[in-house]
Amino acid sequence: MAETTTAPAPDERLVHVGPLTRILTRPDIGALVGALAIFFVFSYFARSVDWLTDPGITAGWTDQAAQFGIVAVPVALLMIGGEFDLSAGAMVGSSGLLLGYLTVFRDLNIWPAIAIVIVFGLAVGFVNGVVVIWTKLPSFIVTLATFFVLQGVNAALTLNLTGTTAIQEIDKASGFDAARTVFATEITKYDFKVKVLWWIGLTIVGAWLLAKSRFGNWIYSAGGEPVAARNIGVPVARTKIALFMMTSGTAALMGIITALELRSIQAKEGIGNEFLYIICAVVGGCLLTGGYGSVIGTFFGAAMLGMVQLGIIYAEWDSNWTYTFQGAILFAAVLLNTVIRSRAQRAR
């Protein structure tokens, strides 16, 4: 960066900001600190296993984290853009079920089936987005409705088709093995899931979009002050619709990954996860009111949830405590982020 342009004399209003404060002004720092804290907490409580250094353990919690983290990336962008998507969890189930239906009941090859499922995901997102823009209703309500509609469709149609509540034997589809290699295989002898690479990859893409693309600028402005953004010429409606499509499209990807990994899919798959995606984003520094947040922070948020999920098992606690932990993390993270943000803005 060219810091030398017509440098005015040192400004008495410009308080020297130390490197520590500068770091603390980042929205993602709370999530990083939290993730490290959880990691070390479980290195004590889960000392029955080699939590710190066993790659198999790490493969376990990163698998869980990717489960939430993949969809949390677009959910975070959507929240920064000022909207929610409560249907993302149910969409994972719908997409997996659609893939199962197309391959098992329609004998479609896995690849065209995957393409159809992705298009389906984008279409649901498009509908969510257009309805939110047209009706001007809060997206919380619109996508809550989508969530319930999908939940009902998932259960009713699956039962109608199969007589049970799941689609089995997806692995009999032609092209299954190749598709599983791309989306849901294990890499290395420690059972690291390829899913984890998807998680990391999508995080990089999301973070790049937000910080380095003009679309990222539009996301911030659409969430921060939509009227001002529209006045200055930002296509706010198109930006928001694109974000809804990214969210549902990524949920469809997660449905594909799940169906390929488990070789079957339950009608209830993904339900409840919509809140975990939002927890990841909020822990990652996203404001509920939009306009502010971080994809990197969301990554650490997902890592935290993954560690809790597995850590509780290895610590040999009742796994019902997971929910309590998730709630506590959410609360602590929001509190921490609020403090950091107000401190940071004072430091400026």
Next chain:
Amino acid sequence: MSMNGHLLEANSIAKYYGNIVALKDISTHVNAGEVTCILGDNGAGKSSFIKILSGVHRPDGGRLLVDGEEVQFNSPRDARAKGIATVYQDLAMVPLMSVWRNFFLGAEPRKGLGPVGWLDAATAKRICREELHEMGIDIRDPDQPVGTLSGGERQSVAIARAVYFGARVLILDEPTSALGVKQAGVVLKYTLQARDRGVAVIFITHNPHHAYPVGDRFLILNRGRSVGMFDKSQIDLEELVRQMAGGSELAELQHELAALRTDAS
């Protein structure tokens, strides 16, 4: 600039909301390097009028001319394409975003290839700093959120932005009304800076003390009608205040107040 016409001219503009007459027979104009002030009390029709000038609303009567040619604005984008930029009082900036991101919002410089191009942040920050410096606006750090700037600084940055992006006509919607004395002075200074760079400025305010020092021409509105348009040489501040308050109405009010005072004592 064309020889036979003003840069922006409004001719007998009318606007109705249902059976309510918001504006009737309003005319004014502005040229490069001039400031036309539009004055009026709350409800006088100022904001309806600028919404027509900036393309938010379409007039129900009258004509808009740019460079002497009649134009129809269907959206703010159409007005911007003709070089007419509007800076709204509260809605000029996104507070949580940094100064440079705000400065280039909607017109971000990019490098790289087509759709995969990325934001040229270094260039954006450099231009932002240079342009603000050019206008004499001294911001501390282009990375700081706009929310940490004072109200006057925000308005000033929005003015600099409009000028940088080639505004020929700058419409300022009550830029000083929410500001303290000193901050308002700062915004007036940048308004004159913009004028000196050859921009035609339309300055909307209800404060004649802000309008008089910067204006070349004053259009006074009252209840959707024009009270009159005056060149600076035709009117002094005292008369401007009197006209704005409705002339005889104010005299009557003063009389009533005086009567009250006499009663009380």
